[in-house]
Amino acid sequence: MKDEVTREERVENLKGMGCSRKRVEDARFTQGKGNYVDDIKLDGMLFGDFVRSPYAHARIKSIDTTAALDVPGVLAVLTAADLEPLGLHWMPTLAGDKQMVLADGKVLFQGQEVAFVVAEDRYAAADGIELVEVDYEELPVIVDPFEALQSDVVLREDLDPKAPGAHGPRKHHNHIFTWEAGDKEPTQEVIDNAEVVAEESMYYHRTHPCPLETCGCVASMDKVNGKLTLWGTFQAPHAIRTVVSLISGIEEHNIRVISPDIGGGFGNKVGAYPGYVCSVVASIVTGKPVKWIEDRMDNLMTTAFARDYHMTGKISATKDGKITGLQCHVTADHGGFDACADPTKFPAGFMNICTGSYDIPTAYLEVDGVYTNKAPGGVSYRCSFRVTEAVYFIERMIEVLAIKLDMDAAELRRINFIKKEQFPYTAALGWEYDSGDYHTAWDKALKTVDYDGLRAEQSQRVEDFKAGRTRKLMGIGLSFFTEIVGAGPVKNCDILGLGMFDSCEIRIHPTGSAIARLGTISQGQGHATTFAQILASEIGLPADSITIEEGDTDTAPYGLGTYGSRSTPVAGAATAMAGRKIRAKAQMIAAYLLEVHDNDVEFDVDRFVVKGAPEKFKTMKEIAFAAYNQAIPGIEPGLEAVSYYDPPNMTYPFGAYVCVMDIDVDTGVPEIRRFYALDDCGTRINPMIIEGQVHGGLTEALAVALGQEIAYDDMGNCKTGTLMDFFLPTAWEVPNYETDYTVTPSPHHPIGAKGVGESPHVGGVPCFSNAVQDAFRAFGNTHTNMPHDHWRIWKTANDLGLHG
Amino acid sequence: MSKKMHIKLNVNGKDEEFLAEPRELLIYTLRERLNITGPHIGCETSHCGACTVTINGKSVKSCTMFVAQADGAEVTTIEGIGGPDNLHPLQEAFKEHHGLQCGYCTPGMITRATKLLEENPNPTEEDIRFGMAGNICRCTGYQNIVKSIQAAATEMNAAKEAAE
Numbered sequence: 001m002k003d004e005v006t007r008e009e010r011v012e013n014l015k016g017m018g019c020s021r022k023r024v025e026d027a028r029f030t031q032g033k034g035n036y037v038d039d040i041k042l043d044g045m046l047f048g049d050f051v052r053s054p055y056a057h058a059r060i061k062s063i064d065t066t067a068a069l070d071v072p073g074v075l076a077v078l079t080a081a082d083l084e085p086l087g088l089h090w091m092p093t094l095a096g097d098k099q100m101v102l103a104d105g106k107v108l109f110q111g112q113e114v115a116f117v118v119a120e121d122r123y124a125a126a127d128g129i130e131l132v133e134v135d136y137e138e139l140p141v142i143v144d145p146f147e148a149l150q151s152d153v154v155l156r157e158d159l160d161p162k163a164p165g166a167h168g169p170r171k172h173h174n175h176i177f178t179w180e181a182g183d184k185e186p187t188q189e190v191i192d193n194a195e196v197v198a199e200e201s202m203y204y205h206r207t208h209p210c211p212l213e214t215c216g217c218v219a220s221m222d223k224v225n226g227k228l229t230l231w232g233t234f235q236a237p238h239a240i241r242t243v244v245s246l247i248s249g250i251e252e253h254n255i256r257v258i259s260p261d262i263g264g265g266f267g268n269k270v271g272a273y274p275g276y277v278c279s280v281v282a283s284i285v286t287g288k289p290v291k292w293i294e295d296r297m298d299n300l301m302t303t304a305f306a307r308d309y310h311m312t313g314k315i316s317a318t319k320d321g322k323i324t325g326l327q328c329h330v331t332a333d334h335g336g337f338d339a340c341a342d343p344t345k346f347p348a349g350f351m352n353i354c355t356g357s358y359d360i361p362t363a364y365l366e367v368d369g370v371y372t373n374k375a376p377g378g379v380s381y382r383c384s385f386r387v388t389e390a391v392y393f394i395e396r397m398i399e400v401l402a403i404k405l406d407m408d409a410a411e412l413r414r415i416n417f418i419k420k421e422q423f424p425y426t427a428a429l430g431w432e433y434d435s436g437d438y439h440t441a442w443d444k445a446l447k448t449v450d451y452d453g454l455r456a457e458q459s460q461r462v463e464d465f466k467a468g469r470t471r472k473l474m475g476i477g478l479s480f481f482t483e484i485v486g487a488g489p490v491k492n493c494d495i496l497g498l499g500m501f502d503s504c505e506i507r508i509h510p511t512g513s514a515i516a517r518l519g520t521i522s523q524g525q526g527h528a529t530t531f532a533q534i535l536a537s538e539i540g541l542p543a544d545s546i547t548i549e550e551g552d553t554d555t556a557p558y559g560l561g562t563y564g565s566r567s568t569p570v571a572g573a574a575t576a577m578a579g580r581k582i583r584a585k586a587q588m589i590a591a592y593l594l595e596v597h598d599n600d601v602e603f604d605v606d607r608f609v610v611k612g613a614p615e616k617f618k619t620m621k622e623i624a625f626a627a628y629n630q631a632i633p634g635i636e637p638g639l640e641a642v643s644y645y646d647p648p649n650m651t652y653p654f655g656a657y658v659c660v661m662d663i664d665v666d667t668g669v670p671e672i673r674r675f676y677a678l679d680d681c682g683t684r685i686n687p688m689i690i691e692g693q694v695h696g697g698l699t700e701a702l703a704v705a706l707g708q709e710i711a712y713d714d715m716g717n718c719k720t721g722t723l724m725d726f727f728l729p730t731a732w733e734v735p736n737y738e739t740d741y742t743v744t745p746s747p748h749h750p751i752g753a754k755g756v757g758e759s760p761h762v763g764g765v766p767c768f769s770n771a772v773q774d775a776f777r778a779f780g781n782t783h784t785n786m787p788h789d790h791w792r793i794w795k796t797a798n799d800l801g802l803h804g
Numbered sequence: 805m806s807k808k809m810h811i812k813l814n815v816n817g818k819d820e821e822f823l824a825e826p827r828e829l830l831i832y833t834l835r836e837r838l839n840i841t842g843p844h845i846g847c848e849t850s851h852c853g854a855c856t857v858t859i860n861g862k863s864v865k866s867c868t869m870f871v872a873q874a875d876g877a878e879v880t881t882i883e884g885i886g887g888p889d890n891l892h893p894l895q896e897a898f899k900e901h902h903g904l905q906c907g908y909c910t911p912g913m914i915t916r917a918t919k920l921l922e923e924n925p926n927p928t929e930e931d932i933r934f935g936m937a938g939n940i941c942r943c944t945g946y947q948n949i950v951k952s953i954q955a956a957a958t959e960m961n962a963a964k965e966a967a968e
Contacts, residue, residue, distance in 0.1 A: 026899035029907025030914060031891075032842020032882035039841040122832070123825070212846045212854055212908045212942045263844070263908030264942050296847045524906030524943045692902045695945030723851035723940075731946040732937040 056716020213263025486569025519559010
């Protein structure tokens with residue numbers, strides 16, 4: 001009977017790795033049946049909201065809550081004075097600093113949490129907030145990190161200016177850390193003696209991940225059983241449980257953290273925020289569940305900004321373009337508290353991947369973190385710990401060097417790429433790149449877009465412009481990026497001391513279906529679809545028969561969560577490894593059932609067959625049943641496995657992007673004519689989802705490069721607190737993208753997958769930016785800062801004298 | 805706090821009657837009073853469209869409309885567009901063409917798209933991009949949303965033709 005089904009059909013039935021399986025998540029989302037945090041409604045649930053500081057730097061002289069407490073429906077108003085006896089008025093940040101939960105004597109940024117009003121509903125809470133009287137005394141405001149390092153004004157009065165910080169000595173009372181990588185003197189020597197040196201300063205502006213769903217939580221303290229349940233928009237639910245336990249003193253087994261459906265994260269939902277702490281305290285105080293949900297203004301102004309890196313670089317080369325050295329200094333604006341969410345040993349994340357895809361023999365990086373009167377952060381916005389900044393830096397430096405050498409930027413990249421045979425390649429700043437084939441990807445990209453043809457067209461356009469035949473310039477944006485994702489090996493990656501492994505636990509049911517639980521949490525990436533595909537291929541049961549569950553710390557194995565493109569490289573590996581444990585036991589069961597030795601059966605798609613006798617087999621479904629109904633000598637009943645996977649290395653996805661843009665010099669409006677994106681993320685699990693990730697990442701790249709910014713005035717007022725001012729592209733502004741790929745599997749990952757979610761953002765930002773800058777290259781432009789909004793593009797044209 | 809008003813609504817075919825403060829926003833009426841949680845809140849300023857519903861035949865952002873303004877209206881949310889036994893072609897097309905990722909914008913997106921296709925059953929890509937510009941998606945880059953709407957339009961036109 002089964003023989004009528006071909007092997008090909010059996011493979012197809014599994015919907016395993018490599019197929020564009022439709023997403024299992026979509027049924028509920030398309031019917032309005034998702035379950036996001038703000039959808040949670042519990043009996044007697046209260047609503048908490050913050051009184052926030054209108055000032056960026058001020059002393060708090062007094063807080064009067066009397067009038068607020070008289071508002072009908074307002075039950076409590078928490079201030080730092082209420083939290084202090086519990087030791088919860090401050091909390092540790094993931095970066096080794098501490099942060100005020102509620103303003104303790106002063107505020108350090110506009111929008112900072114001053115008091116927490118708890119009321120029967122959100123309207124009563126808002127009424128209460130209006131009536132909390134806070135007496136502020138304004139202090140001098142510093143929004144510029146360079147000024148902060150010169151100023152006598154002490155921002156963080158709670159810190160001993162002489163004592164070292166979490167990452168070593170501090171140079172000044174507003175200085176946080178200095179972090180170095182590479183060889184300082186040798187690099188300086190190479191640069192001093194180089195034939196050619198290009199130098200550039202660039203500001204990677206402050207922006208924000210801005211997922212469509214803001215951050216929020218519901219805390220419910222069950223005093224009868226002593227159990228706290230905390231639902232929240234957490235990208236790392238297990239780490240949040242540990243943090244809550246450490247700061248509250250509630251034992252970890254009495255805390256259940258649940259991340260339900262999450263409406264996008266992009267790094268915004270990794271950290272721990274004052275709203276979580278206040279909700280927990282409020283629930284303990286009132287004995288009722290308490291919900292806290294940010295509004296958009298709270299979100300943009302206070303939780304988790306990204307970037308804000310002032311970068312200065314020098315790159316040296318021979319006259320014919322061989323790069324010899326790279327130097328980079330960063331002044332990093334972290335705002336009022338250092339609330340980055342990087343692995344502990346990396347206070348500037350993986351900025352030391354800034355030698356990019358190039359074989360650069362000598363390099364040196366130095367990063368200085370600085371406090372200012374701006375919101376605390378900064379997180380990795382759709383990127384693996386500052387890789388976006390690193391790739392932007394090197395991809396701009398390459399362009400600047402190409403200008404200095406009067407050389408084609410594509411050719412300059414080509415002659416400096418790390419060669420295929422050099423992998424595994426140890427970069428000058430320390431990372432060991434696992435695999436790559438950059439030349440193949442680059443050649444494919446340039447050929448597909450007819451690069452030479454584009455350059456010829458561009459030259460003609462310059463002629464036409466100079467002759468007055470057109471007012472539009474043409475820019476060709478190039479970018480070749482190498483990501484470093486999948487953090488990470490426990491030997492060098494931890495957050496708050498928690499090793500950055502991840503996990504998967506599989507339970508096969510008697511009838512041949514299964515549930516697998518992971519330490520990660522999907523925020524739109526489609527884990528329920530793709531992890532089932534990995535398992536289908538590994539254990540031979542259809543993906544449609546496998547439930548994937550994440551986000552409940554009472555049931556899921558411990559893992560560090562989803563950010564930094566780590567789900568597939570780490571949890572995906574754990575899934576494959578747990579699947580292989582299932583398969584190993586299934587092999588013994590099959591051999592017993594087939595009455596042969598273990599080594600005489602082999603796995604084939606969805607079954608074990610007797611070697612040399614393909615008609616003798618047991619399907620995985622049959623084996624699953626046998627695991628539960630047969631007494632097999634020497635084998636425990638049941639079919640379950642768990643794997644905690646500590647990756648031996650990061651993975652290094654890469655890609656080649658080309659953007660063709662027309663720019664109207666009189667209006668500053670760019671029109672993206674073509675965008676080609678070639679991604680190599682190793683083994684491809686679900687091409688449909690990969691393409692979707694690429695489209696989305698590129699769109700977030702477009703946003704950052706062309707207009708998205710968190711801006712402040714000199715008083716520390718955030719000027720971009722709503723979507724009126726903060727640019728999120730609509731369907732009207734976004735082009736169609738062409739996607740392409742090569743496949744260079746990771747040699748150390750069980751299925752060779754590298755992760756893809758962040759690549760398009762990391763590679764996309766410099767590509768869009770380079771397109772704008774390239775349009776003006778023929779007129780003397782070397783560098784202008786992002787975001788390239790219409791005004792700034794117009795200004796560039798004007799500065800170059802193109803308006804006549 | 806102010807005096808409560810007597811409000812009548814018809815939501816997804818069901819009559820609702822209640823007292824509400826005039827300042828109550830329609831999105832909270834739907835989500836918190838009536839437990840209709842399909843429409844979401846993304847910005848509170850009418851920019852993102854996550855809260856899009858249909859009111860008396862028009863696409864409306866329910867986060868910036870007082871329930872008092874909707875008194876007497878017919879309101880349709882994603883829940884009224886289709887369910888497990890009667891999926892709307894748009895709901896099927898969004899799944900088929902990967903027109904969603906985190907799903908947060910999806911109810912508003914599909915609700916808006918139903919109106920777009922009523923107003924213009926044969927939209928060009930440009931029509932779709934312009935007609936959907938009031939709904940923001942942070943995940944998909946819109947390419948597959950456009951594809952989904954095009955596919956649903958084709959499907960709906962074919963069904964209409966077959967019925968005629």
